[in-house]
Amino acid sequence: MKRSSSNSRELIRKLKIKIISNLKHKEFLLLLSLFFLFISCTPPQKRSTVESIPGSKRGDIVKSAEEMLGVKYRYGGTDPKGFDCSGLTSYAFRQHGYTLPRSAGEQFKSGRRVSIQRAQPGDLVFFRISGSNISHVGLYVGDFRFIHAPRPGRKVTYEDIRMEYWRKRYAGTVTYFR
Numbered sequence: 001m002k003r004s005s006s007n008s009r010e011l012i013r014k015l016k017i018k019i020i021s022n023l024k025h026k027e028f029l030l031l032l033s034l035f036f037l038f039i040s041c042t043p044p045q046k047r048s049t050v051e052s053i054p055g056s057k058r059g060d061i062v063k064s065a066e067e068m069l070g071v072k073y074r075y076g077g078t079d080p081k082g083f084d085c086s087g088l089t090s091y092a093f094r095q096h097g098y099t100l101p102r103s104a105g106e107q108f109k110s111g112r113r114v115s116i117q118r119a120q121p122g123d124l125v126f127f128r129i130s131g132s133n134i135s136h137v138g139l140y141v142g143d144f145r146f147i148h149a150p151r152p153g154r155k156v157t158y159e160d161i162r163m164e165y166w167r168k169r170y171a172g173t174v175t176y177f178r
Helices: 002-041 055-066 085-094 104-110 164-169
Strands: 112-114 124-127 136-142 145-148 157-160 170-175
Touching: 055 085, 055 136, 055 145, 085 104, 085 136, 085 145, 104 124, 104 136, 104 170, 164 170
Parallel strands: none
Antiparallel strands: 112 170, 124 136, 124 170, 136 145, 145 157
C-alpha cells in the first residue's frame, strides 16, 4: 500500500509539472501573438531614408546649400563655420528636418540610385577621387551642375560634372526623394 501511495504521488507530481509547463507554453504563445499583433498595428515612424522626402522640398534643400556658397572648407565641418563635402550635404538636408548619414560613402549606400540624366535638383552626386571607394559628394542643382565643399584651401562652390576631372571620377547619383 505504501508503495502504491508513493507511486501515485510521483505520478501526480509529474502530471502537475506537465500541466504547469503546458500552461506556461500557452501563455508564452499568447504573449508572443499579442506582441506581433501590436507591432503590425503600430504606424511606421517618420524616417529620412530612401524615398521618404517629399519632392517639394528639393528647391528648399538646394537653397540651403546655395546660402553656403563661399564658406571655407573645413575637414569634418558640418556648419557654416566650415564644411567638408558630406558635412555640406548633411547640413542642407538637416535645415529641413532630414538626417543623412555623415560620410559620403554612407550617403551613397543609403540613397536610391538614379542616372545622371534623370537627376533632379537636391539629388546627390558622388565621386571616387582616389582609389575605388566613394570619397566625395556634391548636391546636384540641375543642368549637370552641383554645389560642393571641394578641399582644404577652397570654398563651397559650383562645379560642372561634364568637366573632365569630374566626369572621370563620377561614381553615381542617388536620391532621397519620393
